[in-house]
Amino acid sequence: KVRDLLERAEPHEFLEYLRSGINVEIGRKRLKVFLIDYDDIDNNEFTFCREVYFHSEEHDVRFDVVLYVNGIPLIVVEAENLFRLGEKALEDGIAQLLRYEKEVPQLFKYVQMGVVYTDGENSVYMPMSRDWRGIDRWRGRWRDFNDRYNIYDFLRKDRLLDILRWFVFYKGREKKEKIIPRYNQYWAVKKSVDRIISYLEGRDHRNRGLIWHWQGSGKTYIMFYIAYQFFKRFFDKDPIIFFIVDRRELQRQLLDEFIKDIYTPYFQEDVKVIESIEDLKTVLREIKNSEIDKLTVKRGVYVVLIHKFRPEELEDIPSINKREIIILLDEAHRSLYGVLGASLNRVLPNAVKLAFTGTPVMSYERNTFIHFAYPHLNELYLHKYFISDSIRDGYTLPIKYEVVQEIKGLKINVSQEEIKDLLNTWAEKIYEIGSLDDLVDEEVREIPVSLRDIRQRLNKITVFLENPKRLNIIADYIAERIIEDTENFRYKALIVVASRLACVRMKKALDDALTRRFGEEAKKWSEVLMTYLSDEREKEISDYLEELLSRWRSPEGKVLRDWGEVNRRIQDSFKEGEDPKILIVTDMLITGFDYPKLKVMYLDKPIYEHRLLQAVARVNRPYRSQDIIKEFGLVVDFVGLLDNVKETIAKYELLDKNVYKEIFEESIKTTKDALEELEHLIIEIKQRLMTGLKIGVHEIKIDIDEIIRSIDEGSAFKHVEDLTKKTKLIALGYVKYDPIILDLIIKMRRVSNIYRALGGNRDKLKFHKYVVFITKLYNAVKYYINASKLPEDFWRDLLKMVHEETFIPEIDVVKESMIGSADLEEVMKKILAVKPEDPETKYVAAEAILTIKSLLDLEPANPVYKYIYERLKRLEEAWIRRIDENLIINIKELTEDLLKYTMKRKSMDPVDRIIYDLKEFINRRYGKNIDKLYDSEPLIREIFNRYRSQKEKRSLFFEEDKKKIKTTLLKDLYKIGVTDIREASSIADEMVDHIERQIFREL
DSSP states (O other), X not given: OHHHHHHHOOHHHHHHHHHHOEEEEETTEEEEEOSSOSSOGGGSOEEEEEEEEEEOSSOEEEEEEEEEETTEEEEEEEEOOHHHHTTHHHHHHHHHHHHHHHHSGGGGGTXXXXXXXXXXXXOEEEEOXXXXXXXXXXXBOOBOTTSOBOHHHHTSHHHHHHHHHHTOEEETTTTOEEEOOOHHHHHHHHHHHHHHHHHHTTSOOOOEEEEEEOTTSOHHHHHHHHHHHHHHHTGGGOOEEEEEESSHHHHHHIIIIIITTBOOTTTGGGEEEOOSHHHHHHHHHHHHHHHHTTOOOOOEEEEEEGGGGOGGGSTTSOOOOOSSEEEEESOTTOTTHHHHHHHHHHHSTTSEEEEEESSOOOTTOHHHHHHHSBGGGTBSOSEEEOHHHHHHTTSSOOEEEEEOOEETTEEOSOOHHHHHHHHHHHHHTXXXXXXXXXXXXXXXXXXXXGGHHHHHHHHHHHHHHHOHHHHHHHHHHHHHHHHHHTTTTTXXXXXXXXSHHHHHHHHHHHHHHHHHHHOGGGGGGEEEOOOOOTTOOOHHHHHHHHHHHHHOBOTTSOBOOOHHHHHHHHHHHHHHSSOOOEEEESSTTSSSOOOTTEEEEEEESOOOHHHHHHHHGGGOOOOEETTEEOOOEEEEESSOHHHHHHHHHHHTTOSOHHHHIIIIIXXXXXXXXXXXXXXXXXXXXXXXXXXXXXXXXXXXXXOHHHXXXXXXXXXXXXXXXXXXXXXXXXXXXXXXXXXXXXXXXXXXXXXXXXXXXXXXXXXXXXXXXXXXXXXXXHHHHHHHHTTOOOOTTTTTTHHHHHHOTTOOOOOOOOOOOOOOHHHHHHHHHHHHTOOTTSTTHHHHHHHHHHHHHHHHTTOTTOHHHHHHHHXXXXXXXXXXXXXXXXXHHHHHHHHHHHHHHHHHHHTSOHXXXXXXXXXXXXXXXXXXXXXXXXXXXXXXXXXXXHHHHOSSOOSSOOHHHHHHHHHHHHHHHHHTTOOXXXXXXXXXXXXXXXXXXXXXXXX
């Protein structure tokens, strides 16, 4: 019954069985069967197996290592040689795991994670899933408790089971996405749960902690992981959880995109949103009354806004003594948490309080430490994860910004003196004023008299930024550069403006600017995402709302009258659809919004300190698709904020010096930094190619400056033939894993990606010619690596591309080509036309080796191909040492041999082809030219016909058939004189593998 349930289970159900066990009915008895004992680790059986084969309908795959717990395959490991492959080791290993997942998807219902092993420090782990079938995904390195990269710690028995039990989940509407923990999330949760357990068991008085993880590092998942583990561990003690946030939009995101989106039976059912202060008071009273009456407290998971904990509203609620309550509070640095934090402490004095922040706590926010940390015990943070760690681990990206002070001679940003004066006034009175961001917030109506001067100055800036003429100029500027900034809309953009009125005006201005350039369709490219008032007094906003509601429909086609629902549809379309490509916002999405394809932020709103850091971090999420890598997030600042905020924070020491350096000197820098890196890479590539690449005795030199000069003079075509030859040699060096060439190729790809990432930055144009050429050279190498012919006129459009500054150099998507006999014939003609002493010979020989290798890779289990591949490897080594008559003769003979073999089997039926392969292999290995395999041939024919006639299609042999075929092959091998049992058995296994693959390939 257990096996039947496991076989029928969907992946998310199987994972829950692994975690919580299976309920099984045996007669009248109901039993709970546990697949893993998480409490007594030694009660489980841990097994690892090397070189494990799995079969599917179309493919067989072999894993380097599979890790089993109680017979269940949970982890697959792909081992790669870091010393030989360098950075390519990880790329190759990841590609292999994704290919396995695609080829044997049914296995990955059971396998939960994959590891690409290179060494202890550089190895990566990643989630695996049946339903992903090879799509690219997150992967990361693991650090141990001492903060050292250490994959062995990840694979410890206790660690693996701890991760499986508490940190692996399916999510999404169809429960097909899978999440596993990043190491920073794991250790933050581990420290938090240890504190909770120690406190509740009476071993430690500390019941609070402050967790700082940089924006984009996944702190919302940390909150979920802590809540889930607390809820399950203390289920019998009726646990209560409060998720507390400061904005309604964040409340919705937390509920819809995290808590309710993750498949967690017996947890999600207890999740509720507290909509009003009365609802909160009702919940608190019920807890207190149950406590007084000594009744069972109803367990629950509540999502609530911090504003509902105002002291004056909760005066009549007595203190609650219950200890099994946890408060998870987001963005703990907000100044309002001082008063409300005190209210929380009064009502829930014994609750565990864990506060989270994505930005560092500033010097004037001491209350944050007092309420949520233990500064008197030298504990400011329970756990922290710096921005530099996040970037180094690949969880977030650096941010580059540029300040636009004028457009076409017209000054468009706020007076820098005015901003500096405002920031200095704020910093000098910071303990009285508190957060400048809170004063900017449109929702803040009532402010003390002492702050009105600053508020008036802020309002004056807002009015300046709302000016329609100014917004028209900015909209036109954005329309001019949007294609480059988004890299042909591979990515998307956010425009952050000063107010809701500015949102409406920017939408109109942008529509006009975009349609002038791109036509009426461009009106679909942008949408406004903001809140609306029930008694909207601003006519421009109310008119826009009417127009918006008339345009958007429900999935059923009905007109929507609820702007909240329209906003949700817009946000979903931005993430999942082609349009909108640009969102215009003022408050929404500038905190808590996570979308990897968001790359560009046009910043035209005065925001400061925390909200500025939160806002720009919206563009710091990594994204990768094949060779296309998001290098950094781009912020275009129209107000002139970033430089001035940096200066003020440094001048008044609002941040610890080390934290300031890490954020503003190492992670958020101007585009000048990216331009310098681009220039350095180009110089390095030019020098490397100019001084020469050595692949064995062969040297390749390419003078990029000379080629660029020739292009400028219109005589570039004289280099085409030479470039074509040299790229073949570079491709062969890449295939041979030459470390210098591997490094060169990585740098060439990076040049192209950085140039595109700089978007509409005009300063990059001085490198345009070099970037175009380097990208072209990179693409040519890629074609030859995949044994593809260069497209016609591949080099001839170089002249046009170099001189067209608006052209964005793209990395080509090169599909693997299907090499056949026609390609071998073409190679054969070239070999026959050269002599060893000809300068052309090394290029022809390289092309022949690449072509033959690609053909052999099509049938990796073919024993004849394996035999030929050994000969090819010897020729590769010979080519590296010298070009002589022997080499040419051997390449010619190998090409002739392979051509003859492929042509002969081409016309055969499937069974004859299989039998021919076996006899040909025996002939080549043992020199025995046999006419017939008397025992094997009839059985192979019989099995092929039987499987072909079966109604139920299979993907692999029955074990009985495998045994029969192996037995008959052993008999035939013995007859021809193969008497060594081990040798004969190994050869027979190879032959069975080939027979099985070929039969099911045909069927």
